[in-house]
Amino acid sequence: MDFTPEHKSIHDNMKKFIEAEINPHVDEWEKAGIFPAHELFKKMGKMGFLGINKPVEYGGLGLDYSYHMVMTEALGYINCGGVPMAIGLQTDMATPALARFGSDELRKEFLSPSISGDYVACLGVSEVGAGSDVAGIKTTAKKDGDDYVINGGKMWTTSGTQADWMCLLANTGEGPVHQNKSLICVPMKTKGVQIARKLDKMGMHSSDTAQIYLDDVRVPQRYLIGQEGHGFMYQMVQFQEERLWAAASSLISLERLIEQTIEYTRQRKTFGQPILDNQVVHFRLAELQTEVELLRALTYRAADLLVKGEDVTRLASMAKLKSGRLARVVTDACLQYYGGMGFMNETPVSRAYRDTRLGSIGGGADEIMLGIICKYMGILPGKKK
Ligand SMILES: Cc1cc2nc3c(=O)[nH]c(=O)nc-3n(C[C@H](O)[C@H](O)[C@H](O)COP(=O)(O)OP(=O)(O)OC[C@H]3O[C@@H](n4cnc5c(N)ncnc54)[C@H](O)[C@@H]3O)c2cc1C
Missing domain, CATH: 1.10.540.10 (Acyl-CoA dehydrogenase/oxidase, N-terminal domain)
Known part of the structure; x- marks a missing residue:
């Protein structure tokens, strides 16, 4: 690039x-x-x-x-x-x-x-009973006059307590699960949209996350994004950017953690020498830095092809998978080298350890990324390449 x-x-x-x-x-x-x-x-x-x-x-x-x-x-x-x-x-x-x-x-x-x-804005895809299995969502939007009447609920909605509108995925028809869904813009002040609760999380504390009930929510049909029945496909396209975002946004934060850990272990001594001077420590940090560079190369390659108009689902899924896994490895290793201070909330690495854990779950868990990659490799049982 x-x-x-x-x-x-x-x-x-x-x-x-x-x-x-x-x-x-x-x-x-x-x-x-x-x-x-x-x-x-x-x-x-x-x-x-x-x-x-x-x-x-x-x-x-x-x-x-x-x-x-x-x-x-x-x-x-x-x-x-x-x-x-x-x-x-x-x-x-x-x-x-x-x-x-x-x-x-x-x-x-x-x-x-x-x-x-x-x-x-907030995104309403996941539900209490369907996160990985997006096609299994139960929320419905039924036509009534010029409106859609929406019933159901959404779970883990980021920015949900303060958002003005939701990009909502709902079932608008009875047909096959990949062809019966639509994306609809739903103003959050509409009657029937209820913020059921603000969720208490392990990490990502500064971001509010909501469970939302949708009870006879009436919005005009002109709030439909694109064509009715194309929502699942639109959401899959939208996921490409979400997944590349996950990879791109992780790079500098992981490098900063490695740098901070180098600084800490250079100052802190055990048995008369800086912790960093142990080969097991500086080799490990060098290896992790190398992994971050590999992730950067993959992310840039995917971005480059996206700019050229190519479908980057395979590469974006690989980058998302790798960023979630690498973040877990980097934060765990860095926290370890901080010792007791790593376990203290006042040390940045402990916040990073909690926050990055979501990377392997949100926006498509690691296993879902592996399923997509397998599909593109032609090795997913029952699915053609
Ligand atoms: C803090 C936070 C913010 C979020 N923000 C949003 C948001 O703004 N909007 C939104 O729509 N969603 C949001 N989500 C939801 C998130 O995208 C889902 O949690 C995620 O997709 C996983 O779905 P699930 O939790 O239902 O896990 P499940 O689908 O119940 O899966 C549980 C675990 O089972 C494993 N698994 C699942 N399927 C398979 C399989 N086929 N093969 C092997 N293993 C499998 C995976 O390890 C997975 O983690 C957020 C979640 C969190 C925690």
């Missing part, structure tokens, strides 16, 4: 923004279990960060994915996982399908304010 001075400038601006507007507040937001998404996104929207690769007509910068990817990589400078995850939700999880398949009217109503930061 060839980077231009513009790529560098986007990356550096994001880093500066993080140092000035995000990191000074992270500890407070982690304690509060939420961050002020409207306030932060408005500032990010003004800087153009929320629409780098979104169409100019709706307030985006209209640049290709590589420019967005370097911004995503810079999110690794944030001192927690929750805030970057909510930013990624806004740019790469809840809005790509709307940007690509939504009508002009719908994009003006929901995409433009999401790019400017006036609206906070």
Whole structure:
């Protein structure tokens, strides 16, 4: 991938923004279990960060994915996982399908304010009974006059307690499970949308996560994204960006952890010498740094092909799989070399250890990524290549 001075400038601006507007507040937001998404996104929207690769007509910068990817990589400078995850939700999880398949009217109503930061978006795919098995969701949207009437519920909805609208996946028909679903924009203030509870999590504390009930929620049929019955396919396309985001956003945060661990183990001595001087320690850190570089190469290759218009499902799934697994290995090794201090909440590595655990579960668990890769390799029983 060839980077231009513009790529560098986007990356550096994001880093500066993080140092000035995000990191000074992270500890407070982690304690509060939420961050002020409207306030932060408005500032990010003004800087153009929320629409780098979104169409100019709706307030985006209209640049290709590589420019967005370097911004995503810079999110690794944030001192927690929750805030970057909510930013990624806004740019790469809840809005790509709307940007690509939504009508002009719908994009003006929901995409433009999401790019400017006036609206906070959330994604309603997972349900209490269906996370990995997306086709198994039970929420329905039935036509009644000019409206859809939605019934069901969504689980683990990131930014769910403060979002303005949800990109909702619902069953709009009775047919085969991959052809009976649609994506619909649902304003969260609509009667019948109820935030059942804010979920208490192991990590990602600064990001609010909600369980949501949908009880006779009435929205106009014009809030349908693209064509009825195409929702499953649109969501699979949307997942490509979510999965690449997961890989790109992990790179710098893992490198920073390795750097911090080098610094700590250089200072701390056991048996008369720095912990770092033990070959088992410096070799291990060098090996982990090598793994991060390999992940970066894979992520850049996938991004490069995406920019060229190719289907990158296979590579994005590999990058997502590897980033989730590598984050678990890096945080575990770094925490180990911090010893007792690694187990203390005041040490950044302990937060990283908790936050990154989600990487192998959210947005498609490791096993789901392996299933997709097997499908592309032609070795998934009963499925053709
Ligand atoms: C903090 C957080 C934020 C989230 N944000 C959102 C959001 O904003 N919007 C949204 O829609 N969802 C969100 N999710 C949901 C997330 O995407 C799901 O948790 C994830 O897809 C896994 O689904 P599940 O939890 O139902 O696990 P299950 O489907 O119950 O699977 C449990 C485990 O079983 C294993 N497994 C599953 N299927 C297979 C298989 N075929 N073969 C082998 N092993 C298998 C995997 O290890 C998996 O982790 C979020 C989750 C969390 C925890």
